[in-house]
Amino acid sequence: MNALKFNETKSMDFIAIGRLCIDLNANEINRPMEETMTFTKYVGGSPANITIGMARMGMKAGFIGKVANDQMGRFIVDYLQKNQIDTSNVVTDQTGALTGLAFTEIKSPTDCSILMYRENAADLKLAPSEVLEEYVAQSKVVLISGTALAQSPSREAVFLTLDYARKHGAIIVFDIDYRPYTWTSREETAVYYNLAAEKCDVIIGTREEFDMMERFEGNVTNDGATAGKWFDYQAQIVVIKHGKDGSIAYTKDGESHKGAIFPAKVIKTFGAGDSYAAGFLYGLMQGWEISESMAFGGAAASIVISSHSCSDAMPTVDQVKTYIDRCNNGEIVSS
Amino acid sequence: MNALKFNETKSMDFIAIGRLCIDLNANEINRPMEETMTFTKYVGGSPANITIGMARMGMKAGFIGKVANDQMGRFIVDYLQKNQIDTSNVVTDQTGALTGLAFTEIKSPTDCSILMYRENAADLKLAPSEVLEEYVAQSKVVLISGTALAQSPSREAVFLTLDYARKHGAIIVFDIDYRPYTWTSREETAVYYNLAAEKCDVIIGTREEFDMMERFEGNVTNDGATAGKWFDYQAQIVVIKHGKDGSIAYTKDGESHKGAIFPAKVIKTFGAGDSYAAGFLYGLMQGWEISESMAFGGAAASIVISSHSCSDAMPTVDQVKTYIDRCNNGEIVSS
Amino acid sequence: MNALKFNETKSMDFIAIGRLCIDLNANEINRPMEETMTFTKYVGGSPANITIGMARMGMKAGFIGKVANDQMGRFIVDYLQKNQIDTSNVVTDQTGALTGLAFTEIKSPTDCSILMYRENAADLKLAPSEVLEEYVAQSKVVLISGTALAQSPSREAVFLTLDYARKHGAIIVFDIDYRPYTWTSREETAVYYNLAAEKCDVIIGTREEFDMMERFEGNVTNDGATAGKWFDYQAQIVVIKHGKDGSIAYTKDGESHKGAIFPAKVIKTFGAGDSYAAGFLYGLMQGWEISESMAFGGAAASIVISSHSCSDAMPTVDQVKTYIDRCNNGEIVSS
């Protein structure tokens, strides 16, 4: 059991707000992108991936976002719908904005990078007036993604969504998801990330992301102090990720929890955090213990990093359970 | 007595953050501006006016802001210093920004308008990194002006100042001061005004300004409900101004207070709100009752609207007291 | 007599295209602007001044330009009309653009500077589609001002006006009028100034302005070579101004002419070039010799620099003639 109280009278399990984009993943991998000749198209963007993950695990999921009025935008909406994700609050841009692109370069399993196209991106054009209060009102969990704070009017749409979510008693999850592009400065990022984090029940980020948020403070790099600060606001769980050293979840009762890590035949590191978040939140929504939920997220992450894509590789509950069993049986070992 | 507790160990009484600009007031008045041939130059901007008002009343005052690196910018800093206002956190822009201008048109005492020049304005270039934490830390009162929220990076500088002010125990005053220019939309304004107001002890605005902030809510135009909302956050006093019908101050203890109004030989309406705020805050800092403070503000406002300028007409304590006495004696009646 | 052939069948003498703005001239002079308290408002902008000068000298004049939809814009149109200048191709902006401002600082007769407000200036919003071909067609002379090339869409409006003027046989005058603000780079300026100059019959500029135009060439600072280059295109007269050392006019027949200089009780140097241009062009249109026209321009310039304003001080023909007589009689000597 964990301390989060989900409002079981609500009709939807999970809604995310933020980035919907396209990943163009190199087909010829283990080489620089200059030498890659073909790319495969997938739906991408951290909150999109998490939502797809939740849907794959059987959660009733929806999305608040904006897509370009072009072939890429239509592909995204189609893909979400095919994954049983409600798109009634996914708006189509009418100003000529473009779908954000991420070309992935996989030089080796540990040397991956991304070439981003984020100029005039449709997802950042989502306006406060396009967020439907009744849509937010019906969901048990609302996840906001930090990159949606990077520009106006999407930034204001997120703050309004936070207000709606608090007003209607949703559990609010903040996936920090800091990407330097599209932000003007680290100071700007820190200001808005802190304003948003004050209003959230669950905050998930890497140590580096929390450091960035604390740039106006004296400390820190001290996980306990970092988490403690947010318990003075609304937070009940703060998860601080330390890459392959694993994650620690702090809870308002003063406890901390470490999640199990699972082996993987790693192809690339992209998508690890998104599948982790989906698995972890799924566990919490089942009422599982924190550490059990973390382990479920960890196994989901290992599945995704063993695959070519992020969104398309999101596992079902059975797949995660089988993966855990096989790891426990020694059938899967790290590459 | 009022409920605000000012930290008497701090060395400064009052600091404001926000707009520093130039008023160019028509010398030939009671006509359209097309027929005005000469203009007189004054320091302007709502928070600048309030700060000058506080200094005239003997308060130890300072300012956090940014001025253009030109003759107008230097004039502003000179004028503040001549009025005993500390300018050690007034920064000079180095990017070619301009001083905001306000040309006033006075067709009649009740028909006044402003022609604004706010493109590339230096005051909105104030960056978070330019706000000195130790400067904020030393002041009993910190006033933030809503127009400083209109654009980045000034917007972020205000939110950071709010954090510093809370951390160091200042009484925070929010002068809503909504001016449509420089804002992208009313939705954008409402989002940031609400985020700021959550963190303030005293909130002062017109009924129309509070309506704008409530545009995502069902109600309202109900002063009591408007004020009540903010008492759930940090607010202790909420002042709602109804133009010439006077103001009502709501307090956290459930009381409401109406301020006295004083007659005036009105030349123009500009500056009424700024001198009111200075007088009211002065009274609160003396430990006066709310209604007594409101009356003091009301008399200060009547003095300023009887004069040609805003900043330059800000009265001393003696001038306000004398004005009140003369009104009470029937020596001053409305024009 | 000069070589220019004006088409006498056309109904208007002179049309200019370009900047219409407001000068705010310091009333208290011989001091830094920080100490100036009042300003007087005049119509300004180089092509506006020249057009006013032409109208004062009795020429039938008109203007192609754009003004802000505010009190300043209306004042400009009123003032032009009061000076008998046709404003039927002066368009009013509908996008919220502002009237350009020039605050003058007169520290001494030889130490003058200008503080410019040119952000979002209405005059630079003139679009090609707003230039009326039939309006251009009816004028003997069309003057284009270099500052109108500084930004789109005004830049394209000027090039289209050049096409119309050539097509309909106007004498085209290029007043280089280079002002660094609003241009992105000197390279950008040079490219467009050269493209425009290729199509003009009369080119007037300072030595520094011609140097800027020649920045991609090896030479020069050689007046003869500078002028010669343009005779390979359309130019018939090239005037190169050397400040108080006077001007030299080169003509296509290989001749050069030096203009007489007249004494003045100088108040400020602003407006000298504009009144010179008006007087010079007036002379040419009378069929006077080049040097006689230059002298007439020189006397007009001396009148303006002895006055507080630029536009408002533009002299009539009688005033210029009287001034020349008084100089010749020794009644006016330099201050």
Next chain:
Amino acid sequence: MNALKFNETKSMDFIAIGRLCIDLNANEINRPMEETMTFTKYVGGSPANITIGMARMGMKAGFIGKVANDQMGRFIVDYLQKNQIDTSNVVTDQTGALTGLAFTEIKSPTDCSILMYRENAADLKLAPSEVLEEYVAQSKVVLISGTALAQSPSREAVFLTLDYARKHGAIIVFDIDYRPYTWTSREETAVYYNLAAEKCDVIIGTREEFDMMERFEGNVTNDGATAGKWFDYQAQIVVIKHGKDGSIAYTKDGESHKGAIFPAKVIKTFGAGDSYAAGFLYGLMQGWEISESMAFGGAAASIVISSHSCSDAMPTVDQVKTYIDRCNNGEIVSS
């Protein structure tokens, strides 16, 4: 024989200035892009394609352009070099600009469209100061592409290149290549296209492109009048393309020439104009008759539209000759 005189003392045959970008061509074709899952990467951009075409035909070719400082930019430079194209005047952007992208959608051989990414495109950042006069000076032919006129500073770089090319006696070819995106308005386009066309020896465009350039004139849609206008400036050959109805080349001597058309098994229509231009210019540089050159271009075009890519499919001289022979023998017929 044709009338163009190429300066045989120059060391390079052909230089183009303008767009260097990436085509991402759908691998699964004959369907909407929503259903395309993989894309193949090619160098693209009209002037890049023409230059690659010229190099394939054995011409000594070079390029003036700017690429992004990323994997896409490096791929472009590598590809040009592998095709023996000199890249010493291809500059790398240092401001974070991106490589332009063109996703192609091939619904059917006659229903093709492009999804463009042109925001913050590196090629449009080429500055006048980055164009090397000595580089332009050494080439017999200089081709400018109209899309390079779409924005500053690339626009100014093109006008400066035109000046250098004229000064050093190159034959200048203007490939109109009008693409509505990145232009502000059709008026803006018309103004700069006309200014550029005045300085060119050979002008190649579609009927629609010439119509756009004539939008401020009364006529036209009359090929003869269109061509005639340019012979008053520098033009010697004007080619007006009428899609599958073929092209007509007008020459200054009053003649007109129609080019032969060759059958093709059409996959898509992209690249037809670029390969036509390369073949036609190759022919002119061999001193061939106009109509023979047009036929050679027409056969080159038929080869490219029968292939999946544009740049990569550019044929050698032998391939074009063989193709013509096979068509003449009836071995190739249209699909």
